[in-house]
Structure formats: structure tokens, C-alpha cells
Amino acid sequence: xxxxxxxxxxxxxxxxxxSITFLSGCTTTDETPDEGDNFAYTLLDGTTGxxxxxxxxxxxxxxxxxxxxxxxxxxxxxxxxxxxxxxxxLEILSINTDFRESLSDIQDFINQFEEYGYDLDWIFANELDxxxxxxxxxxxxxxxxxxxxxxxxxxxxxxxxxxxxxDGWTGEKTLLKEKIDxxxx
Amino acid sequence: MKNKSTILILLIVSIALISPFVAADATxxxxxxxxxxxxxxxxxxxxxxxxxxxxxxTIQECNENTGICYAKDNNSMTSKGADQYTASIDLTxxxxxxxxxxxxxxxxxxxxxxxxxTKVNYDTSSNGGSNNDNDTPGFEFVVLALSIMFISLLAYRxxx
Numbered sequence: 361x362x363x364x365x366x367x368x369x370x371x372x373x374x375x376x377x378x379s380i381t382f383l384s385g386c387t388t389t390d391e392t393p394d395e396g397d398n399f400a401y402t403l404l405d406g407t408t409g410x411x412x413x414x415x416x417x418x419x420x421x422x423x424x425x426x427x428x429x430x431x432x433x434x435x436x437x438x439x440x441x442x443x444x445x446x447x448x449x450l451e452i453l454s455i456n457t458d459f460r461e462s463l464s465d466i467q468d469f470i471n472q473f474e475e476y477g478y479d480l481d482w483i484f485a486n487e488l489d490x491x492x493x494x495x496x497x498x499x500x501x502x503x504x505x506x507x508x509x510x511x512x513x514x515x516x517x518x519x520x521x522x523x524x525x526x527d528g529w530t531g532e533k534t535l536l537k538e539k540i541d542x543x544x545x
Numbered sequence: 546m547k548n549k550s551t552i553l554i555l556l557i558v559s560i561a562l563i564s565p566f567v568a569a570d571a572t573x574x575x576x577x578x579x580x581x582x583x584x585x586x587x588x589x590x591x592x593x594x595x596x597x598x599x600x601x602x603t604i605q606e607c608n609e610n611t612g613i614c615y616a617k618d619n620n621s622m623t624s625k626g627a628d629q630y631t632a633s634i635d636l637t638x639x640x641x642x643x644x645x646x647x648x649x650x651x652x653x654x655x656x657x658x659x660x661x662x663t664k665v666n667y668d669t670s671s672n673g674g675s676n677n678d679n680d681t682p683g684f685e686f687v688v689l690a691l692s693i694m695f696i697s698l699l700a701y702r703x704x705x
Binding site: 458518530 | 605610611613614616645
């Protein structure tokens with residue numbers, strides 16, 4: 361009789377402790393802060409996007425302009441890069457840095473590549489927030505690799521090749537594939 | 546016969562459109578013709594047009610060995626009379642191997658571009674020469690080939 365009398369409040373207390381423990385765990389998970397970088401950009405259709413929209417993926421930010429010849433070559437290497445990873449793994453944001461160039465200038469640029477058989481299927485945009493902080497030397501092409509949490513993992517000014525260096529190349533020897541694989545694998 | 550005429554007309558129009566757009570009475574000069582990095586250069590545009598309001602030039606310096614370009618600069622061009630406009634510009638990047646320039650002319654009818662992204666190679670001989678090996682054109686050849694292709698296409702598109 362005494363045992364049965366104690367059983368009910370004891371059960372209640374255990375349930376209460378269990379509930380508190382469970383809910384605390386859930387609350388902690390929901391409030392994990394996003395400490396990665398974020399910036400906004402304008403897409404070709406005039407809508408806006410943000411870097412944080414791509415959390416969970418490696419993001420390559422490519423700063424460029426249509427008049428920049430090395431940037432044009434960089435597009436070919438980015439095309440190879442884009443084809444070698446799934447959309448769950450990697451995204452590319454090519455953000456035009458020349459305020460004189462319009463969204464239609466960018467679309468024309470993409471269309472010209474397509475006419476030559478190169479599909480630049482990733483995200484193109486302009487009007488990057490706080491561009492100066494991401495490109496202090498104002499040089500292009502500039503690649504910034506963000507990890508899956510939105511933190512800068514690596515950056516470089518100048519052309520970077522995906523997996524192979526061309527004969528006679530005297531620039532940067534680091535390959536994009538090596539850097540991306542460090543994050544994905 | 547009609548088809549042949551149509552083809553001929555299309556061919557003539559295409560050639561006209563693909564040719565770089567330059568006004569008949571416009572000439573351009575850059576001194577020195579092959580500058581060195583960090584040189585001071587002078588760009589002169591001679592443009593016969595009574596409706597000119599202002600003229601400026603944009604310059605971007607690039608390094609073809611490392612595949613990098615630096616932000617454009619705008620430089621006002623001053624009228625020197627006799628339809629001449631000049632700008633004196635100090636080159637600022639010690640590692641640059643070429644520059645591209647464009648002349649922008651504002652007239653009563655709007656803006657006109659001349660010499661769009663015209664490339665001027667630097668004299669790199671005093672820097673120990675280019676890093677290029679003449680026996681292996683490699684990257685620079687690919688960039689040149691692509692550039693010719695894209696600039697031609699851009700010129701064609703922008704004059705349509």
C-alpha cells in the first residue's frame with residue numbers, strides 16, 4: 361500500500377525530469393546561431409538573394425566583370441567545377457563588380473558563352489552588399505570559397521584552374537578541386 | 546535570284562555590324578605606344594563632332610601571366626582644340642602587362658563608345674622579359690583567342 365502511494369508521485373517526477381531534459385535539448389538545437397558571413401545580391405530577374413540561402417553547401421563567390429578577359433577564362437574553369445559536384449554539395453555565385461554594367465549586360469554575356477557551347481548555369485548577380493570588404497584590392501577575377509557554415513575558407517585574386525594547369529602557366533598553382541574536396545570530403 | 550539577293554544583303558549587313566564601330570572622323574593615339582608598368586601615358590582622341598559635351602576614358606590594367614585585372618579608372622579628357630581631347634594617366638600597377646581602354650563621348654544625342662576595351666601591351670623587357678616561353682604559347686594564346694572571339698561578338702551585339 362505504501363509502495364503504491366509513492367509510485368504515482370515518483371512516476372510524475374520522473375516524467376517531469378524527462379520532459380525538461382528533452383525540451384532543453386530541442387530548445388538548444390533551435391537556437392544555434394548562424395555565425396557565417398552573409399550578404400545580399402541582385403539576381404538577373406531583379407529579385408534578391410543572400411549567401412545564407414546556401415548554407416550546407418560549399419559556395420564559390422566569383423567577382424568579375426564582362427570586360428575582364430581573365431574573368432572570361434575563369435568562367436570556363438567554373439563551368440568544369442559546376443559540372444563536377446552536385447547541387448547539394450556546391451553552388452557558384454558569379455557577382456559582377458562593375459556598377460556600370462546592367463543585368464542585361466550580364467545576360468548578354470551568358471548568352472554569348474552559350475552560343476559557343478558553354479553553359480554558365482549557376483547563379484549570376486550584381487550589387488553585392490559591402491563589396492569593398494570582400495575585394496579590398498579591387499582586382500578581378502577574385503574567388504572566395506565559403507564553407508558549408510558560411511565562413512571564408514580560401515580566397516584568391518586571379519585565374520584559378522579547376523583540376524589541370526595549362527602548359528606555360530606561371531600564375532597560381534593551387535587547384536579549385538583540391539580546395540573544394542577538402543571541404544566536401 | 547531573290548534568295549541570292551537576300552543572302553548578299555545579309556552578308557553585307559553582317560560585315561558592317563561585325564566591324565568595330567568607329568565614327569568616320571575619329572582617330573586615337575596613345576603615347577608611349579608600348580608603355581612600361583608605372584609609366585605615365587597620354588591618350589589623345591581626335592573626334593570631329595560639333596555636339597560633344599564631354600569625353601572621358603576608362604582604363605583597366607591587367608596581368609596576363611597571372612590572369613588578373615584591376616578596377617577601371619575614369620579619366621576626364623580635356624579639350625585641346627582642333628577636335629582633340631587628351632588625358633594624362635599614371636599607371637599604378639607594377640605587375641601589369643597590358644591595359645585596356647575605352648573612350649566615352651557624351652553628345653547631345655547620348656553616349657558613344659570608341660575603342661571599346663582596346664588592348665595595349667606593355668614593354669616588359671626591362672623587367673627581365675615576359676615569363677612566357679615563346680615555344681609554349683599556352684595560356685596567353687588561349688586568352689587571346691577567346692578575347693578575339695568575345696570582343697568580336699560583343700561589338701556585333703552592341704551595334705545591333
